[in-house]
Amino acid sequence: MAAASPAKKLQDEVTCSICLDYFEDPVMIVECGHNFCRGCITENCRGSGCSASCPECRHLFSWKNLKPNRQLKNIVETAKQLSLQLDNSSETESMCKAHQKPLTLFCKTDESLLCQVCERSQVHRSHAVVPTEEAAAHYKKKLWKDLENLKEERNQIQSAKSNGVKPSQELLKEIQAKSQEIVSEFQQKQKVLKEEEELQLSKLRDLQKEIERKRDDYASKFVDEISYITDLIGDVEKKEKQPANEFLQNIKSTMVRCNKSKFQCPADPDTSDMKKRLNLFCQERTSQHSSSRECRENMLRPKWIKENVLLDPETAHPRYVVSPDWKSVSWGDVRQQFPYNPKRFQRVRGVLGWEGFTSGKHYWTVDVGDGDYWAVGVARESVERVEEIDLEPDEGIWAIGRYGDQYKALTSPPTLLEVEEEPTEIQVSLNYDAGIVHFYDAEDRTRLFTFPSVDFEGEKIFPFFRIVDSSTVLNLYS
Numbered sequence: 001m002a003a004a005s006p007a008k009k010l011q012d013e014v015t016c017s018i019c020l021d022y023f024e025d026p027v028m029i030v031e032c033g034h035n036f037c038r039g040c041i042t043e044n045c046r047g048s049g050c051s052a053s054c055p056e057c058r059h060l061f062s063w064k065n066l067k068p069n070r071q072l073k074n075i076v077e078t079a080k081q082l083s084l085q086l087d088n089s090s091e092t093e094s095m096c097k098a099h100q101k102p103l104t105l106f107c108k109t110d111e112s113l114l115c116q117v118c119e120r121s122q123v124h125r126s127h128a129v130v131p132t133e134e135a136a137a138h139y140k141k142k143l144w145k146d147l148e149n150l151k152e153e154r155n156q157i158q159s160a161k162s163n164g165v166k167p168s169q170e171l172l173k174e175i176q177a178k179s180q181e182i183v184s185e186f187q188q189k190q191k192v193l194k195e196e197e198e199l200q201l202s203k204l205r206d207l208q209k210e211i212e213r214k215r216d217d218y219a220s221k222f223v224d225e226i227s228y229i230t231d232l233i234g235d236v237e238k239k240e241k242q243p244a245n246e247f248l249q250n251i252k253s254t255m256v257r258c259n260k261s262k263f264q265c266p267a268d269p270d271t272s273d274m275k276k277r278l279n280l281f282c283q284e285r286t287s288q289h290s291s292s293r294e295c296r297e298n299m300l301r302p303k304w305i306k307e308n309v310l311l312d313p314e315t316a317h318p319r320y321v322v323s324p325d326w327k328s329v330s331w332g333d334v335r336q337q338f339p340y341n342p343k344r345f346q347r348v349r350g351v352l353g354w355e356g357f358t359s360g361k362h363y364w365t366v367d368v369g370d371g372d373y374w375a376v377g378v379a380r381e382s383v384e385r386v387e388e389i390d391l392e393p394d395e396g397i398w399a400i401g402r403y404g405d406q407y408k409a410l411t412s413p414p415t416l417l418e419v420e421e422e423p424t425e426i427q428v429s430l431n432y433d434a435g436i437v438h439f440y441d442a443e444d445r446t447r448l449f450t451f452p453s454v455d456f457e458g459e460k461i462f463p464f465f466r467i468v469d470s471s472t473v474l475n476l477y478s
Contacts, residue, residue, distance in 0.1 A: 007083075010143065017056055024039060029066060031065060034054055035072055082140070312462075316351040317349045329474050330473045349466055350375075357462075358432065358458065366477075367425050368426055374467050375464075376465055378461050401466065
């Protein structure tokens with residue numbers, strides 16, 4: 001019974017769940033790890049497009065991730081041979097071709113089946129020979145162990161794949177969320193502008209209707225007189241063409257009509273009130289336009305963006321140790337030997353952020369803990385990396401720091417900062433377009449220092465971080 005249980009398990013492992021027979025040209029679905037005959041999975045999922053569902057666990061998979069499983073194919077062949085041997089021994093024992101005796105023994109040295117006569121022969125007399133059942137149990141155990149190792153290897157590969165794509169998936173989610181945020185923001189701006197447009201046009205339409213009404217009332221007073229004179233002109237022109245006798249008939253009546261009192265034109269309509277109202281509308285609109293423009297400018301003006309700052313290991317001083325997630329920097333025991341890189345700080349103890357900025361408003365928070373010597377701020381992309389420099393604006397660095405018991409803004413000369421409570425979290429705020437760099441105690445929002453009216457000259461500006469000994473570890477918040 002002990003030998004039968006592993007055999008049954010092995011039989012299950014090498015059987016396709018679709019055709020319920022030995023795997024033929026087995027392939028593995030990378031996404032879930034299940035195996036099927038290539039023909040079975042192709043037939044089962046025919047017409048499923050670029051992707052299909054695993055028949056066993058319903059997990060979606062891509063056809064391009066269907067991989068041949070050569071190790072399983074080899075195991076299937078071995079299992080077939082083993083099954084054939086077991087079947088033959090259970091039904092009718094295999095017979096030795098040389099001696100026509102049952103093959104009940106197995107030579108471990110030659111790995112071949114023997115009969116009792118073969119065992120006593122000169123060839124196998126010194127070999128290790130055991131009963132076939134014992135040999136079969138031994139090889140099944142080894143084969144089962146190989147199978148378990150293959151499964152473990154598969155799990156490790158799948159885990160490595162999952163861990164490898166996870167950062168990319170998280171970044172894609174961030175991009176999707178940011179895209180939705182931008183779409184929503186601009187839709188709101190469009191709605192505000194549309195409402196303002198409708199309000200302004202509505203006021204003009206009301207004034208237009210009133211002007212048109214007064215114009216039409218005034219014009220209607222001339223209609224009858226113009227029509228009368230037009231008819232009279234037609235009659236006179238017609239009469240002029242008549243013969244003398246006919247022309248003189250009713251001549252007096254015609255003359256009276258022509259010499260009736262002149263039409264008195266009505267006074268011109270008074271449009272001064274409407275003109276005043278139009279001027280008032282224009283003045284109000286100018287004022288509103290300025291207010292709306294300021295409102296729109298505030299709407300269109302870049303908002304403060306909380307940045308998920310990462311450190312750039314290629315810029316880190318050789319004594320710095322940057323964490324694998326690029327979110328913290330500490331002081332190393334020895335100076336690391338790196339290949340030359342023009343981006344790396346060689347003498348200046350510093351490291352830059354991974355991403356730089358050329359516009360907008362950005363802020364990030366640095367956990368400085370209770371470190372004694374550190375500096376945080378921003379730096380130009382062109383800041384000196386090889387030679388020693390003074391940490392000051394003229395060298396392209398705007399920062400504040402702690403030096404022992406003193407907090408300083410790194411101006412030239414340094415400005416001593418009055419700090420009531422020692423900050424453990426510093427917020428750095430960069431308004432690139434306005435040329436301003438603010439520093440705050442991130443916990444109580446106390447402003448520590450501001451660099452105003454900075455001309456970045458269109459150059460990319462990067463987050464800057466500095467430690468000088470092992471007393472400080474800087475950590476970046478997401």
